[in-house]
Amino acid sequence: MIPQNFEYSSPRSLEAALDQLAGGPDGSADGSTKILAGGMSLIPLMKLRLAAPERLVDLRRVPGLNYIREESGVLHIGAMTTHYEVESSALVRAKCPLLAEAAANIGDVQVRNVGTIGGSVAHADPAADYPASLLALEASVTLVSKAGERTMSVEDFLVDTMTTALEPGEIVREVTVPLEKSGAGTAYAKMVQPASGFAIVGVAARIGEGFARIGVTGLASKAYRARNVEALLEGGADAATAAAVIAEGVDANSDLHASADYRRHVATVYAARAIRQAISRKY
Amino acid sequence: MSTTISVTEKLVGKSVRRREDPRLITGTATYVDDLKLPGMHHACILRSPHAAAKIRSIDISAAQSHPGVVAVFTGPDVAGVGPVPCGASLPGLRVPHHAILATGRVYYVGHAVAVVVATDRYVAADALDLIEVDYEPTAAVADPEKALEPGAPAVHPEWPDNVSFTYHQEGGEPEKAFAEAEVVVKQRITSQRLVPMPMETRGCVAEYHAAEKSLTLWSSTQIPHLLRTLVGQMLGLIENRVRVITPEVGGGFGCKLNVYAEEALTSFVAMKIGKPVKWIESRRENFLCTIHGRGHVDYYEIAAKRDGTVLGLRLKLIQDLGAYQQLLTPAIPTLSVLMMPGLYKFRNISADIVGVFTNCVPTDAYRGAGRPEATHGVERMMDLLAVELKMDPAEIRLKNFIGNDEFPYATATGLSYDSGDYAAPLKKALDLVNYRELREDQRKAREQGRLMGIGISTYGELCAFGPSPATPAGGWESATVKIDPSGKVTVLTGASPHGQGEETTFAQIAADELGVPIDDVIVLHGDTAIVQYGIGTFGSRGTAVGGAALYFALKDLRAKIKKFGEMMLESDDVTFSGGVCTCNKTGNTVSLAQIAGMSYRAMRLPVNEEPGMQATRFWEPPNFAFPFGAHIAVTEIDRETGHVAVSRYVAVDDCGNIINPLLVAGQVHGGVAQGLGQSLWEQAVYDDTGQLITGELMDYAVPKATMMPWIETAHTTTPSPVNPLGVKGVGEAGTIGCSPAVVNSVVDALSPPGVRHIDMPMTPEKVWKVLEGARA
Structure with missing residues (x-):
């Protein structure tokens, strides 16, 4: 890998990381510093010199960012928790199997061993696996800066292609997921882009008594909740009928691997599959 | 003198583990x-x-x-x-x-x-x-057919038609065959540009x-x-x-x-x-x-009788050359023409190649180099003919194979097939998949609305390059064998293996011929200051040509060893076996180390023998060798998405005698992986402005381990008469046999709605669109 020149630091505390992130000439973050949180997307971009940050602040040695725990009915996952750790966590598998299923679908073993949940949501790739499930789970992200912390829903956090609500100087600290009280069933169905391992289309479904939550990735410029599908399901429609509207009004992505029309079509197929499987998993 | 006779177990034919691997898997190899x-x-x-x-x-x-x-x-x-x-x-x-x-x-x-x-x-x-x-x-042009259109941008301004060459080859009476044919089937078939993609x-x-x-x-x-x-x-x-x-x-695959x-x-x-x-x-x-491979647009016509007897094959081949001629660029499509009859009795052949300049990186040899394209063409045409005549694809092949009594067989393209039993691997593959039952399973699947396909491909391969008159740089190969005074053996091969495993297979051959443990043999290659002039490793030639040169060098040494043994044992009735010379009258023996030591110390020498224990041979093969085989792929198509799943893959290859079954299986697996890559995933795509839009591994889909089906391998063995080892070559077989089997399988799956052809790669979207088109 021959990237452009950059400075690298590996702070040992969150405070130091925030200081370094806000290390511009006037003490404020200026966008020339990037957080390294696994690097499974950033490093390939730097390799091609499509990204050329002046400074990288690596969070791997910052303590207190790698954990999975349950507190008062909420699952807390530290930003530096790897996909493999989520995929293999007994707690996640038992209490939030959709997230484990999504994590297991990411890239390949090597990527899952290094990539992190905080890095994935902050990068906001429109074809990433996590966002569909996080949307269906109504998850939130907690952001931290020198000014303090704030929490917002993942839905509000994801603004557009590779664009989030992160302000300069902010770091994703954790992802939180409210755990089910009822017996909702969940499933993630994904058509894999064979080269990259990203989703051509991925649909996460979470269906309980009287409610349905559907997250979609790969189809549009950002992952989103398909509220039209949710409403049909909540109104008693069957899986196929509800899934059929998933791409309505969506400006679908188009590339070598799937044209916009084909993506719309397979979105309906995968939505129906996710919905059927989620229903079969209700308990 | 020792009287014990060491008996060494024969290693040729055994799955000796690769001696190259310890340094590779411990990360200590030097690239x-x-x-x-x-x-x-x-x-x-x-x-x-x-x-x-x-x-x-x-x-x-x-x-x-x-x-x-x-x-x-x-x-x-x-x-x-x-x-x-x-x-x-x-x-x-x-x-x-x-x-x-x-x-x-x-x-x-x-x-x-x-x-x-x-x-x-x-x-x-x-x-x-x-x-x-x-x-x-x-203005640029990236598509070879567009480059041939009048008014297309000229890649090289001095040649505004973008044509680098045209080439015509004909055998028999193709005009007459097509005029007299009871049925003619035509199809345009493409073989897309691929990136060879060595790991290094x-x-x-x-x-x-x-x-x-x-x-x-x-x-x-x-x-x-x-x-x-x-x-x-x-x-x-x-x-x-x-x-x-x-x-x-770290891999070459021709590039x-x-x-x-x-x-x-x-x-x-x-x-x-x-x-x-x-x-x-x-x-x-x-x-x-780095060069790309394939890049064909082929227009085929097949002529036959209504009973399925093939009469003739016509081909118009448009070869995308790219912007320059690399070392063998224009020769690659000529190999396609040579192999276009496949294993069948096509007596009447006509082929026209147009080599076309495009604003792309040059094409050249990639695993199979012209033969996968040819096999894909003829095997697709045999299936199209079978569909046209409502014949079983296995039956039409068995009907038209060259017979066992016809070898050496002179093809209409001027080749002489060395040896073969072409029905044997197909029959074996049909047995392995329980072909009749499988067709019954397919019938039931269709009743359930499932899209299940069975695809058969047979292939013949032009290998062991080759006789020098047919090879640009000379087609021989060289080997030196040196036995040190201590009796240890060094093999220097002019072939330059780069993953094929000749450090193992050549050591097996040398150990057997000299009767020494394999650990007494080392194989050196790839340094022009150490190794005598050689040609290299490509075209499935390493063992078939380089191994044969080694065999003859070992034969020379065996004769010399025996002469030293006769001198030292003072007998003219001496046998060299198991690493020792034994006097058949007295039972006295001298070891290879004793003989080698004597040859260098040279106190006494046999009559007309020089000191030292070294032999070099440059071996010129009299012909190519022609491996063959049959592959069967069973596929199931996801009707809703067009996704192709390969549920079964059987490869029966005949590569002549086998030196090391483990390495042969590895070659077949790797070849099939690359064949599946072409069939389903890989494509080097240039847009209309000549930008390579699959220029990253994020967009160019090489097969990964998790994408591979289980590959069942089996063999028939028809030794080649061309070389003393009886080997035919196996490096490219998997790639050549694979793509037509997979495409034939998918087309078979899609045949109920009326699909008759699909081009590679068979991406889900392409299959889905073909299916939608057939439904409409």
């Missing part, structure tokens, strides 16, 4: 990029972002003054270096002058424009960004010793000796002062069967600055600048 020489500098190459453009000017001043940069060179600086060679010749072939750096014009994205040399690779890469090139983009990209290190006027070039190549000859010519160096070393080579601009450029730069220079190709450069 080009592992080399660190004192004072070594680093080169990076600026490449054209345009598929076609005039170069108005290049400003290198900022790069030159960048700290750490030692030199920057552009086209005019290297004008004295000879062009990148094309080794193939055809009547009327237009070969553009292929300078090692673009001068005045660029012809494809990735065309080398300038080279920066610096103390550090990072500095060199940074300095590339400081070079300002003023380009005047011109290209790279080289050059060191020039000015006082001796000698150059040492380490390069990741399949052909060290040919590279030495040709790069020496390009640079005006004296051949015996050029040494080429191939350290570990390193070449001489590239960078090998001469790195050498030139090292000579200019008086320091060793390393250039390592990035993966991005590998996509853009």
